Amino acid sequence: xxxxxxxxxxxxxxxxxxxxxxxxxxxxxxxxxxxxxxxxxxxxxxxxxxxxxxxxxxxxxxxxxxxxxxxxxxxxxxxxxxxxxxxxxxxxxxxxxxxxxxxxxxxxxxxxxxxxxxxxxxxxxxxxxxxxxxxxxxxxx
Amino acid sequence: xxxxxxxxxxxxxxxxxxxxxxxxxxxxxxxxxxxxxxxxxxxxxxxxxxxxxxxxxxxxxxxxxxxxxxxxxxxxxxxxxxxxxxxxxxxxxxxxxxxxxxxxxxxxxxxxxxxxxxxxxxxxxxxxxxxxxxxxxxxxx
Amino acid sequence: xxxxxxxxxxxxxxxxxxxxxxxxxxxxxxxxxxxxxxxxxxxxxxxxxxxxxxxxxxxxxxxxxxxxxxxxxxxxxxxxxxxxxxxxxxxxxxxxxxxxxxxxxxxxxxxxxxxxxxxxxxxxxxxxxxxxxxxxxxxxx
Numbered sequence: 001x002x003x004x005x006x007x008x009x010x011x012x013x014x015x016x017x018x019x020x021x022x023x024x025x026x027x028x029x030x031x032x033x034x035x036x037x038x039x040x041x042x043x044x045x046x047x048x049x050x051x052x053x054x055x056x057x058x059x060x061x062x063x064x065x066x067x068x069x070x071x072x073x074x075x076x077x078x079x080x081x082x083x084x085x086x087x088x089x090x091x092x093x094x095x096x097x098x099x100x101x102x103x104x105x106x107x108x109x110x111x112x113x114x115x116x117x118x119x120x121x122x123x124x125x126x127x128x129x130x131x132x133x134x135x136x137x138x139x140x141x
Numbered sequence: 142x143x144x145x146x147x148x149x150x151x152x153x154x155x156x157x158x159x160x161x162x163x164x165x166x167x168x169x170x171x172x173x174x175x176x177x178x179x180x181x182x183x184x185x186x187x188x189x190x191x192x193x194x195x196x197x198x199x200x201x202x203x204x205x206x207x208x209x210x211x212x213x214x215x216x217x218x219x220x221x222x223x224x225x226x227x228x229x230x231x232x233x234x235x236x237x238x239x240x241x242x243x244x245x246x247x248x249x250x251x252x253x254x255x256x257x258x259x260x261x262x263x264x265x266x267x268x269x270x271x272x273x274x275x276x277x278x279x280x281x282x
Numbered sequence: 283x284x285x286x287x288x289x290x291x292x293x294x295x296x297x298x299x300x301x302x303x304x305x306x307x308x309x310x311x312x313x314x315x316x317x318x319x320x321x322x323x324x325x326x327x328x329x330x331x332x333x334x335x336x337x338x339x340x341x342x343x344x345x346x347x348x349x350x351x352x353x354x355x356x357x358x359x360x361x362x363x364x365x366x367x368x369x370x371x372x373x374x375x376x377x378x379x380x381x382x383x384x385x386x387x388x389x390x391x392x393x394x395x396x397x398x399x400x401x402x403x404x405x406x407x408x409x410x411x412x413x414x415x416x417x418x419x420x421x422x423x
Contacts, residue, residue: 007387007388007389039146047398063221065233068214073350081340092346093346093350096336100381104275105275105277112184117186134394136320194329194383195377196330240382246417253327253416258329
């Protein structure tokens with residue numbers, strides 16, 4: 001038995017504040033690696049977008065989550081840091097409240113997402129962005 | 142020296158909104174594995190409960206944390222997603238604000254929890270649930 | 283090829299509510315380990331300070347984030363747990379909303395922080411504290 005480590009950079013295009021489901025790409029990569037008992041880790045390389053694992057059934061859940069994030073960090077509050085536009089500081093706050101990195105065990109070759117769980121990249125900025133996610137996998141052969 | 146990986150599914154019964162201390166079960170599993178220099182990772186397979194590491198001394202801390210979570214995601218706010226009851230959308234928001242996965246180094250066989258740290262499963266729904274947590278451990282022999 | 287695991291305890295002195303940039307110490311340790319394809323994990327061993335990855339360019343961002351955290355958990359709210367001073371329960375809430383552990387892939391020897399990302403220890407208490415962070419690295423030789 002040998003343990004190997006795989007790493008990969010994912011790139012995703014975003015188009016304004018929204019939840020982007022990246023589960024399919026991530027799960028496909030784990031399958032391609034033929035990994036069985038493994039730890040999968042994702043880390044988003046930005047501070048104005050973030051990661052979360054959330055319900056993948058009713059799209060209204062994502063709308064309500066965006067509304068909640070908007071309430072936690074309103075665009076019209078007074079921020080010291082406002083040189084990058086009114087959507088920037090709220091984006092940092094929303095990123096701080098959600099996740100920058102996620103780790104999910106893989107058991108018997110299956111990424112251990114629950115039935116109703118999806119992995120989401122949450123874009124917090126208004127303008128389109130290319131977002132990078134660094135992924136890591138350690139596995140036995 | 143060889144590195145092995147262990148995975149396990151934990152199941153916990155919950156009974157309404159509360160902090161359930163799962164530290165004892167998790168630490169016991171790490172001890173059973175006889176792991177020394179290790180990374181321990183936990184991932185909860187649901188989106189209406191979550192994980193946190195919090196103070197384990199004064200139970201009032203947990204009550205105050207529940208009150209705070211209630212304030213962040215009130216049950217009586219207007220949500221689009223309300224088909225699963227008034228406790229469901231607040232549960233998703235509370236899960237988003239806390240953690241879905243946690244990783245804790247093990248050094249010299251000791252899970253590196255601080256003296257006042259406990260690992261908690263936070264139930265956000267009203268009804269009793271069986272909750273699954275996927276655990277991963279990589280260790281040297 | 284062989285995989286080894288390194289662990290380390292970092293200690294940092296804090297001096298009141300602030301963001302302490304610990305990126306340099308962490309990255310230097312990874313370099314000293316001569317690690318290439320790796321997973322780096324940090325876990326803070328306390329419940330009244332926490333970790334976050336945030337913008338490292340404009341110090342005003344950190345000031346705005348502290349203001350936001352203050353708004354989420356005001357010092358003058360009524361808490362049951364108040365025996366350790368008015369800054370204690372807000373500290374626990376702020377810790378719950380941010381991160382206790384972070385995992386970042388290392389690819390080709392480079393910790394995968396984005397250009398504008400720094401790793402921060404956020405102190406939430408008023409008094410100076412010595413804070414411990416347990417670190418884990420698995421790497422191939």
